[in-house]
Amino acid sequence: MISTLDRIRKHLKYRFDAFDNIHLKRDLLNALPFWVGAVITGLVAVLYAKLFAWAEAGTRYVYHYSPESKWAFVLLTPLCLLVGWWLVNRYAPFARGSGIPQVTAAIDLSSPRHNYKVGRLLSLRIIGIKVLSSLVVVLGGGVVGREGPTIQISAAIFRQINRWLPGWYPKISKRNMLITGAAAGLASAFNTPLGGIVFAIEELTRTHLNFFKSALLTGVIIAGLTALNLLGPYLYLGYPRLDNIPVWIIFVVMLVAIISGFAASGMGEVILYIMRRKERLTSGFRKTVFPLLCGLAIALLAILVDERMFGSGKEIMLETLFTDHKHLAWYVPLLRIIGPILSFSTGAAGGIFAPALSAGASIGAVVAGWMYLSDTATNLLVLCGMVGFLTGVTRSPFTSSILVIEMTNSHNIIFYLMLTALLANLVSNLVNRHGFYDQLKTKYIQEINRDEAQALVARDQQGEDKTIGGQSF
Numbered sequence: 001m002i003s004t005l006d007r008i009r010k011h012l013k014y015r016f017d018a019f020d021n022i023h024l025k026r027d028l029l030n031a032l033p034f035w036v037g038a039v040i041t042g043l044v045a046v047l048y049a050k051l052f053a054w055a056e057a058g059t060r061y062v063y064h065y066s067p068e069s070k071w072a073f074v075l076l077t078p079l080c081l082l083v084g085w086w087l088v089n090r091y092a093p094f095a096r097g098s099g100i101p102q103v104t105a106a107i108d109l110s111s112p113r114h115n116y117k118v119g120r121l122l123s124l125r126i127i128g129i130k131v132l133s134s135l136v137v138v139l140g141g142g143v144v145g146r147e148g149p150t151i152q153i154s155a156a157i158f159r160q161i162n163r164w165l166p167g168w169y170p171k172i173s174k175r176n177m178l179i180t181g182a183a184a185g186l187a188s189a190f191n192t193p194l195g196g197i198v199f200a201i202e203e204l205t206r207t208h209l210n211f212f213k214s215a216l217l218t219g220v221i222i223a224g225l226t227a228l229n230l231l232g233p234y235l236y237l238g239y240p241r242l243d244n245i246p247v248w249i250i251f252v253v254m255l256v257a258i259i260s261g262f263a264a265s266g267m268g269e270v271i272l273y274i275m276r277r278k279e280r281l282t283s284g285f286r287k288t289v290f291p292l293l294c295g296l297a298i299a300l301l302a303i304l305v306d307e308r309m310f311g312s313g314k315e316i317m318l319e320t321l322f323t324d325h326k327h328l329a330w331y332v333p334l335l336r337i338i339g340p341i342l343s344f345s346t347g348a349a350g351g352i353f354a355p356a357l358s359a360g361a362s363i364g365a366v367v368a369g370w371m372y373l374s375d376t377a378t379n380l381l382v383l384c385g386m387v388g389f390l391t392g393v394t395r396s397p398f399t400s401s402i403l404v405i406e407m408t409n410s411h412n413i414i415f416y417l418m419l420t421a422l423l424a425n426l427v428s429n430l431v432n433r434h435g436f437y438d439q440l441k442t443k444y445i446q447e448i449n450r451d452e453a454q455a456l457v458a459r460d461q462q463g464e465d466k467t468i469g470g471q472s473f
Helices: 002-017 022-064 069-091 100-109 115-120 124-139 147-164 174-190 193-205 214-231 249-278 284-304 314-322 331-345 353-370 375-394 397-408 411-431 436-469
Strands: none
Touching (some): 022 069, 022 124, 022 147, 022 214, 069 124, 069 284, 100 436, 115 436, 124 147, 174 193, 174 214, 193 214, 193 397, 249 331, 249 353, 284 331, 314 375, 331 353, 375 397, 375 436, 397 411
């Protein structure tokens, strides 16, 4: 087997050396790691999406197995959240939560001076624990998504490929590899290549278009095509009807934008507040009890109020956009906001993209129900609610707009969606000028630096102890 691989390698090298064009050879070597990473990312994203869907299907199966089976979640949900938290806390602390703040922190640290710290945020262990923890959590009904974890997983894949390059290989920017990996992860998770590119520009780098070249574009395209060929041509949601929309609906759109932006930023602030309070817990018993209590609260709300408390919430988006059950009860948005707060605060792995979209969709559906709007007008408000809530969480209005447009092929309402995104962003800035992801990114960087400082102090202390023990004065 080894001899066969060696012959293949030598043959490929011979063919490559046969090229006379030095520039072509250099460009090919520079692009090859991005292409390989994109293909692997597409494959992993598809597998993860399948596993995640099966886990959510398992939740529904247990819940509806019999009239009494739903009470099993009183035990199942707390246990799953506890296991999800324990896996992260024991084996990979920086696998917790969404993954997007970890990627942005890694990009900030990807300089020669701090690059050695990136391994704590992106590694093969992170990938395994991220997948396992999030699947366990969603199986128990946790309100998490797979999109944020897919982005962290993809960035970790690209980083690992960059590390495996031999010493003679042309130097490739680690930062560019991480940015392309994250963008490719989003593109393959949502099947939204343009959204992946805009996400890289707006959320990951906060810089200008001319920074990016073919590596980012080809990485996103290849990852998206890999997922597309495995899953077939599809939209993340579908083609909702959006015809015959009245002109005056723009005022209702503005109302949805304000509500969703305020609710999303408020949810983020509550999560951050709980996380700060959790840091004061020093007892191992209290740390263990916290995810159990969060899981019990999620289970009781799902059983006693509405089972739509469970899961990522994609069913809510599909129901409000494509069925006759478009108008939701007033408490559904509250459940979809409380769910991510309880799930995310435990410290287990799981994203907030899909829960944010479902929370926004429920807000749009409730407002449309209050005003007895038509089906097409309700669809518009559902999509605007999705954009507004996601913007409130990410503070990336253009990414949110483009994602929803690509998920539903709703180019004819692009102005409504962008208006919603900009208004929601303004409202969110009134709550806190620093976005949810930005605050988490800063927290992770501070945590890494603090751990490093503590390790240095511990090493210095050990050195002093050895010196005193050897009576060297």
